[in-house]
Amino acid sequence: MALISRLSNVCAHSTLEHLRISIEDIVVDTSISAATFEPLYAFRNLRKLDFSSEYDVELDDAILLQMAKTWPLLEMLRITGKYTHAITVNSFVSLLQHCPHLTSVGITIDWSAVDRREISSDILYQGFTHTALYRADFSDSRIRHVITIAAFISAIAPKLINIVAW
Numbered sequence: 001m002a003l004i005s006r007l008s009n010v011c012a013h014s015t016l017e018h019l020r021i022s023i024e025d026i027v028v029d030t031s032i033s034a035a036t037f038e039p040l041y042a043f044r045n046l047r048k049l050d051f052s053s054e055y056d057v058e059l060d061d062a063i064l065l066q067m068a069k070t071w072p073l074l075e076m077l078r079i080t081g082k083y084t085h086a087i088t089v090n091s092f093v094s095l096l097q098h099c100p101h102l103t104s105v106g107i108t109i110d111w112s113a114v115d116r117r118e119i120s121s122d123i124l125y126q127g128f129t130h131t132a133l134y135r136a137d138f139s140d141s142r143i144r145h146v147i148t149i150a151a152f153i154s155a156i157a158p159k160l161i162n163i164v165a166w
Contacts, residue, residue, distance in 0.1 A: 017045050017046060020048075020049075037063060050078045051080070056081065061087060075102060092109050096157065105136050106138075135161070
């Protein structure tokens with residue numbers, strides 16, 4: 001994690017476009033906080049972020065929104081780790097709205113706002129579509145009503161052809 005904090009000091013902010021970080025050694029009771037990601041915000045031209053970890057990752061709506069606003073050129077975002085479902089559907093849609101070039105996403109989402117038996121007519125994203133997204137990995141996202149979630153995703157990301165979820 002110290003490497004992440006030093007990265008913005010040793011890399012040119014305008015040239016770094018692809019970043020892959022993999023943290024595999026587990027230390028008990030260690031977590032990756034929101035502050036861990038802050039040095040990466042200096043890289044405004046970031047197009048691909050692949051962050052994998054076996055640590056607990058404190059990822060929530062506020063952090064994801066900050067990432068989306070900071071990296072509007074983002075094409076691929078994948079953040080895996082042991083974290084709770086703190087990213088809501090609202091934040092996922094905000095990510096898509098702020099990152100029009102996003103083609104691939106890998107995050108765990110709390111679908112509870114739309115995970116119902118009936119498709120709700122009061123979904124906040126009426127009319128919004130994101131046509132670049134073609135791959136999504138929702139990993140450990142809890143999904144109870146598959147058809148409802150599929151209908152929602154189809155409405156906001158009609159070009160999505162590959163979905164992974166457990």
